[in-house]
Amino acid sequence: MSTTLTGAPVSPGRATGVVVTMPAPVPEPPEGTVAPAEAEAAVDRLAAATDAVRERLEALAGTATGTAAEVLTVTAAMAADPTLASDAQRRVRDEGRTPERAVWDAANALAAQLEPLGPPLSERARDVRDVRDRIVAELTGVRPPGVPSPGHPFVLLAEDLAPADTATLDPAVVVAIVTSGGGPTSHTAILARALGIPAVVAVTGALELAEGERVVVDGGAGTVVRDPSDAEVAAAERAVHVERTFDGQGRTSDGHRVELLANVADPAAAKAAVDAHAEGVGLFRTEFCFLGRDTEPPVAEQVEAYRGVLGAFAGKKVVVRTLDAGADKPLPFVTADDEPNPALGVRGLRTAAGHPEVLDRQLQAIAEAAAAEEADVWVMAPMVATTAEALGFVDACERHGLRRAGVMVEVPAAALRSRWIFAHARFGSIGTNDLVQYTMAADRMLGPLAALSTSWQPAVLELVRSTCEGAAQHARPVGVCGEAAADAVLAPVLVGLGVKSLSMTPRALADVAAVLSRVSFAHCRALAHLVLEEPDADAARAAVRRELADVLEELAL
CATH class of the missing domain: 3.50.30.10 (Phosphohistidine domain)
Incomplete structure (x- = not known):
């Protein structure tokens, strides 16, 4: 049974x-001590183990692409984090602890500081413990994670x-x-x-x-x-064994156009998007040429990096997101390391207030890359919350000849005040991951809060509708580039709420296209109305799956 x-x-x-x-995770090392005369040798062992772990992670990052490469790069940076290293070394020198016990305790202390900060920074606590286990395994000779x-x-x-x-x-x-x-x-x-x-x-x-x-x-x-x-x-x-392909044009069963775009994090990921027949790029994350550095990359280096993506999409739309530093992506040249709550701190466009020259040089690089390639380049800023921020960004883009300047909608304030923001911004893109966490006040890493941390929440979908309605008053298009766009069952709901484009991992394009092609635009609007009448996320998802039961069974979704 x-x-x-x-x-x-x-x-x-x-x-x-x-x-x-x-x-099972690497076992906690026993309490142990080293003699004062052996402390420096123990510190050297600790440093060597840390370097070995970092080098392995960097090597993995070098062979990965897209989000995987970004994740591995961040984890490798955590292995080299001076806060973790210096605390572990202090525990060896001052307290006489063994290297494995010192790094275990130092990592636990750092993770305990990160966890109360809320997502996305609290997610780094998991990385810290992962790095801890790898270093301890290297020191003790046990099987690594x-x-x-x-x-x-x-x-x-x-x-x-x-x-x-x-x-x-x-x-x-x-x-x-x-x-x-x-x-x-x-x-x-x-x-x-x-x-x-x-x-x-x-x-x-x-x-x-x-x-x-x-x-x-x-x-x-x-x-x-x-x-x-x-x-x-x-x-x-x-x-x-069901294999689907995307023909390169997203549409509903009655021909209503929905741009189906790809999220891209580097030139290698751009190739995967081209191979999947994406109509363009709805989110080009530019952090890949900034991460793991102590200094800002020069303009010429940025131009070359951006051209690697733009060149793959001649004649097609590429939406470039400016640097999204802060929170889980701290960068020493634009962010502070002592914010009490970085998730609600100086991140995204907010870093430009203290470092306008970094944004200015990035916009210069984007403009030069756009001029050298044939892609239709749009530019958007992350973490916009006010009309003044939107206007300031649009003006900055205009100074560099970038006419299609828009905003990410990740903060509920931007969704609620969208008709004022879109008086200036030429387009919008909803980042559902952040919009969910800021709307529901839920750490996305916590299993007990999983029911809250979903784009199916009617409150989140109300904000999507509000964003689209405000933008429609100025005939501005709104897309979704968060993880919600890859949900083939949610896609028709988003279209019914007024979303014009969906940007996702390339692997999801064929499934999303297949569902949309079997649902009329009127049905999309009916589904949108349906979910907004449901009391919670589970009920909303179940209601749509019932309505689309025949389609989902046919497509094995």
């Missing part, structure tokens, strides 16, 4: 396989996954992910979507699953079926 566990659906698709559990290799495809079960582990998953081997923790916008969820691996997080009862038992995972419905029937297994196996 099959039983069904439920959780938060974060990466669509169905898969079946046997459960393999993530290995990592995904198991049983020699056959499997469903990976974990309490949660470190971003560095998720970024290196092989979709041909890990057919699905089930976790007891995490949330819909955690790094596990984001990377699973980018890799095309069905995933359900915050699953009640997940850790009761037995090693080797067969399950069926439905990442779209958020279910894990234990002891599935032969028919359920066969249906999941058929779904795995």
